[in-house]
Amino acid sequence: MTVVDEIGHIPRAACPACNAAPAAIWAASGPRPGPDARIMLSLPLAHCAACISTVEAALQAVPGVRTARVNLTQKRASIEAAADVTPAQLIAVLAVQGHEAHELDPGLLSTTETDRQGHELLMRLGVAFFAMMNIMLLSVAVWSGASDATRDLFHWISATIALPTVIFAGQPFFRSAWASLRAGRLGMDVPISLALILASTISVFETWMSGHHAYFDAAVMLAFFLLLGRYLDHRTRAIARSAAEELAALEVPRATVLLADGHEEERAITAITVGDTVLVRPGGRMPVDGVVINGASEVDRSLLTGESLPVQAGIGTVVSAGEVNLTGPLTLRVTAAGKDSSLHRMADLVAVAEGAKTRYTSLADRAASLYSPLVHLLSFSAFGYWMWATAGDLRYAINISAAVLIITCPCALGLAVPAVITSASGRLFRKGLLIKHGTALERLAEVDRVIFDKTGTLTLGVPEVTDLAAHPVQAVAVATALAAGSSHPLARALSEGARLAGVQPAPVTDICEEPGQGISGQWQGMSVRLGRADWCGATALPVTATYLRLGDTQTHAFAFTDRPRPGGLAAVQALQAAGLQVELLSGDTAAPVRDLAQRLGITQWQAGVMPAEKAARVAALTAAGHKVLMVGDGLNDTAALAAAHVSISPATALDAARVASDIVLLGQDMAPVADAVRIGRQSARRMVENFLISGAYNIVAVPLALIGLATPLAAALAMSLSSITVSLNAMRLK
Amino acid sequence: MEILSILIPVSLFLGGVGLVAFFWAMRTRQFDDPAGDAARILTKDWDDRPKPP
Known part of the structure; x- marks a missing residue:
C-alpha cells in the first residue's frame, strides 16, 4: 500500500x-x-x-x-x-x-494537547513528595529518640503538613473509592482511602493526647507511592492514546467534489451527501461508496477483501470506501457517505466487538478483588480481638487496626502492574510496537495460537517481478520503456526490476496509456502493448502478471509476487520456537498463499477466506479453549482482529483495523511481533513476581501489626522497601 | 534545642521554595517535551544572545 x-x-x-x-x-x-x-x-x-x-x-x-x-x-x-x-x-x-x-487533524488531537488529568496527578505527586520528605525529616528525629515536648512539637508540625497534603493528594483515591462504594463494590481504593483517613485521624488524636506513635509519615508516603503508580499507569495510557489519535489524525478526510459548473472543490468527507459527484485521482483512496459514472481504471481491493490482484473498474462498477484507484481518474456518484459508508459500518461492528473485549479482568483487578476484603477482614478482626483482650481499650484497638490497614495497604500492589507495563511498553516502543491497551501485555502472555493475514501483513502489498531472466532481453527492454510511462503498481515494479537487472529501455515512441487496460507504443515499426491479458491477446496466467505484445503475434507474460514483509520468516520461526501454532488465513487465491506459507514454514494455511470466515475461525479456536493472537491489516480482518484474544496490526493498516487491534506495529519489519509475545510473557511473570514480593512483605509485617508490635518506623520501612523492590523487579525486563 | 526554632522554619521554607518552583514549572508546561528540551540545549541557535520573546 x-x-x-x-x-x-x-x-x-x-x-x-x-x-x-x-x-x-x-x-x-x-x-x-x-x-x-x-x-x-x-x-x-x-x-x-x-x-x-x-x-x-x-x-x-x-x-x-x-x-x-x-x-x-x-x-x-x-x-x-x-x-x-x-x-x-x-x-x-x-x-x-x-x-x-x-x-x-488538529481537531482529533485537542484532547492530548492539554493532558489535564496527567498534569493534575503530577501536581498531587509533587505535593505528596514535598510533604513526605519534610515529615520524614521530623519523623527520623522522633524515631531516634526525641521525647516529650520536642516529640509533640514535631508531631504537630507533621500534622500541619500532612493533613492538607492528604486532603489534596488523596482526592483521586477518595473519589474512586466513593464511586465504587456507591456501585456496591469493594475496590482497591476503599482500603486505601480508609487507611489514609484512619491514619490521619488517629495520628491527630495521638498527637493531641501526646502519644508516642503518629503515622503522618506513613499516610503521606502511602499517598506518594500510590500516586506514583497511578501516574505511571496514566502516562502509559496517555502515550498510547495520543499515538493512536495521531494515526487516526494522519488521514485528513477530504475528497474532491465536482461541482455542477465543472469546477472542483476540496471538501471534508462529512460534508459530502448522497448524489454528489466525486473525482478520485489515480493513487487516491475511495472516500465514499459509489458507482463509477465516468472513466476507466483498476482498483485495488486488497484492504477490503485480501485479493492481491487489481480489479478492473469502468462505468457502472460499484466501489466502496477504502479501495484504492490505480490507473485512471474515476468519477463517482456517491451512494453512501460518512456514517453510512461500508467503511463506517465495519467500524461500528468493531465497536461492538470492542465492548466484548473490555470484559477481560486484568491481573491487577483479580488481585484487588482478592485483596480488599482480606485487608478489611484482618483490620476488623484485629480491632475486635484487642477490644476483647484489653477489655474495651478503644484507643489501643483502633491504633492496632489502623496499623494493620497501613501496613497491608497495597503500595507495592499499586505499583506492581503499572511499573511492569511502563517498563515493557517503553521497551516495545523502542522496537517499534505501540501498546494501545493496558491489558494487552497480559493477554499476549496467554496466547497459544497465532493467525496471520497475508496481503499487507506478511507481504507489503507491493508487487515484485519474479521471472525477468526468463524473457529475451529485447522484450524486457521494450516492456521497461512502456512501463516507465505509467504509475500502475505492476508497471512501477517492472521498471524497478529492470533497473536492478541493468536493462536499458528500448527506444519506443508514441507511448500512450489506456486507463484500465495498459500502455501502447511503437517500436521498430511494430505496435507494442503492455497491460491486461485480454487487451494484449495473451492467455491469462493463474498468478499476478502483466503481458507484453510485440507486433501481432508474439506475447510475453511477466509474473509478479507480493513482496514479503521483512522479518516475516524470523517472526514465524521465533513464534513456533516459543511453542505457538501459526496459521495463515488469506482472502487471496490459493497459489500465492501456498507459496508464501511454504516460504515461511507455515503448515496450516487457507486461501479464499471470507471476512466472516476469519472471524468464525477465531471464534471456533476460542471456543475450543485456545487464546488467539490475530495479526492483520485489512478491512476483511477487522472482525477477526476484534474477536481475537489479542491483536496486532501494522501502521499501514486501514483505520478500522488499527482501531480494532491492541498493538500497532509502527515499522515495516514483522520480527517485533515475536518480541512482543516474549516480552508479554516476561511481563506477566514479573507482575506475578511483584504480587508475591509485596505479599511476602505483608506476611512478615502483618503478624507484627496484629500483635501490636508495629511501630511507624516498621510501617515506613515495609512500605518503601516493598515499593522499591517491586519497581526494580519491573526494570529487569529485557 | 533553641536552634530548632530556626532550623525547622528554614527547612520548611526551602522545601516550600522547591514546591513553588515545581508548580511554576508545571504551569509553564515545562514537562511537555522532555526529549525535546534535552536536545535543545545542544543547539547553537541562541548562544550569542537570548531568543527574542
Whole structure:
C-alpha cells in the first residue's frame, strides 16, 4: 500500500506558483491582522537537536508563520500561522530540508494537547513528595529518640503538613473509592482511602493526647507511592492514546467534489451527501461508496477483501470506501457517505466487538478483588480481638487496626502492574510496537495460537517481478520503456526490476496509456502493448502478471509476487520456537498463499477466506479453549482482529483495523511481533513476581501489626522497601 | 534545642521554595517535551544572545 499512498501525497505540492502567490501578497502588505490558523504536522523521522533547529528555522522562514515549535517527545510540530498558509506548503518546505512531514487533524488531537488529568496527578505527586520528605525529616528525629515536648512539637508540625497534603493528594483515591462504594463494590481504593483517613485521624488524636506513635509519615508516603503508580499507569495510557489519535489524525478526510459548473472543490468527507459527484485521482483512496459514472481504471481491493490482484473498474462498477484507484481518474456518484459508508459500518461492528473485549479482568483487578476484603477482614478482626483482650481499650484497638490497614495497604500492589507495563511498553516502543491497551501485555502472555493475514501483513502489498531472466532481453527492454510511462503498481515494479537487472529501455515512441487496460507504443515499426491479458491477446496466467505484445503475434507474460514483509520468516520461526501454532488465513487465491506459507514454514494455511470466515475461525479456536493472537491489516480482518484474544496490526493498516487491534506495529519489519509475545510473557511473570514480593512483605509485617508490635518506623520501612523492590523487579525486563 | 526554632522554619521554607518552583514549572508546561528540551540545549541557535520573546 505504501507506493500508492506516496503517490497520493504528491499532487498537493505540485504547483509552485500557488505556493509563491500568498507570499507575494504578504510581502506587499506586511503582517496582516487575521485569524490565526493552527497547523499540526507529524514528523516521524525527527530525532535530534539538529532536526529541531532545521525544522523550526525552515518553518519560521515561511512568510505568514508566526510561531513554530517542535515537540520531540511526540514527534510533532505545532505552527501558528496566518490563515492563508496551507499545510501542503509547509510540508513542501520541510521536504526540501529532507524532513518527512504529514498533516495532522488538529481537531482529533485537542484532547492530548492539554493532558489535564496527567498534569493534575503530577501536581498531587509533587505535593505528596514535598510533604513526605519534610515529615520524614521530623519523623527520623522522633524515631531516634526525641521525647516529650520536642516529640509533640514535631508531631504537630507533621500534622500541619500532612493533613492538607492528604486532603489534596488523596482526592483521586477518595473519589474512586466513593464511586465504587456507591456501585456496591469493594475496590482497591476503599482500603486505601480508609487507611489514609484512619491514619490521619488517629495520628491527630495521638498527637493531641501526646502519644508516642503518629503515622503522618506513613499516610503521606502511602499517598506518594500510590500516586506514583497511578501516574505511571496514566502516562502509559496517555502515550498510547495520543499515538493512536495521531494515526487516526494522519488521514485528513477530504475528497474532491465536482461541482455542477465543472469546477472542483476540496471538501471534508462529512460534508459530502448522497448524489454528489466525486473525482478520485489515480493513487487516491475511495472516500465514499459509489458507482463509477465516468472513466476507466483498476482498483485495488486488497484492504477490503485480501485479493492481491487489481480489479478492473469502468462505468457502472460499484466501489466502496477504502479501495484504492490505480490507473485512471474515476468519477463517482456517491451512494453512501460518512456514517453510512461500508467503511463506517465495519467500524461500528468493531465497536461492538470492542465492548466484548473490555470484559477481560486484568491481573491487577483479580488481585484487588482478592485483596480488599482480606485487608478489611484482618483490620476488623484485629480491632475486635484487642477490644476483647484489653477489655474495651478503644484507643489501643483502633491504633492496632489502623496499623494493620497501613501496613497491608497495597503500595507495592499499586505499583506492581503499572511499573511492569511502563517498563515493557517503553521497551516495545523502542522496537517499534505501540501498546494501545493496558491489558494487552497480559493477554499476549496467554496466547497459544497465532493467525496471520497475508496481503499487507506478511507481504507489503507491493508487487515484485519474479521471472525477468526468463524473457529475451529485447522484450524486457521494450516492456521497461512502456512501463516507465505509467504509475500502475505492476508497471512501477517492472521498471524497478529492470533497473536492478541493468536493462536499458528500448527506444519506443508514441507511448500512450489506456486507463484500465495498459500502455501502447511503437517500436521498430511494430505496435507494442503492455497491460491486461485480454487487451494484449495473451492467455491469462493463474498468478499476478502483466503481458507484453510485440507486433501481432508474439506475447510475453511477466509474473509478479507480493513482496514479503521483512522479518516475516524470523517472526514465524521465533513464534513456533516459543511453542505457538501459526496459521495463515488469506482472502487471496490459493497459489500465492501456498507459496508464501511454504516460504515461511507455515503448515496450516487457507486461501479464499471470507471476512466472516476469519472471524468464525477465531471464534471456533476460542471456543475450543485456545487464546488467539490475530495479526492483520485489512478491512476483511477487522472482525477477526476484534474477536481475537489479542491483536496486532501494522501502521499501514486501514483505520478500522488499527482501531480494532491492541498493538500497532509502527515499522515495516514483522520480527517485533515475536518480541512482543516474549516480552508479554516476561511481563506477566514479573507482575506475578511483584504480587508475591509485596505479599511476602505483608506476611512478615502483618503478624507484627496484629500483635501490636508495629511501630511507624516498621510501617515506613515495609512500605518503601516493598515499593522499591517491586519497581526494580519491573526494570529487569529485557 | 533553641536552634530548632530556626532550623525547622528554614527547612520548611526551602522545601516550600522547591514546591513553588515545581508548580511554576508545571504551569509553564515545562514537562511537555522532555526529549525535546534535552536536545535543545545542544543547539547553537541562541548562544550569542537570548531568543527574542
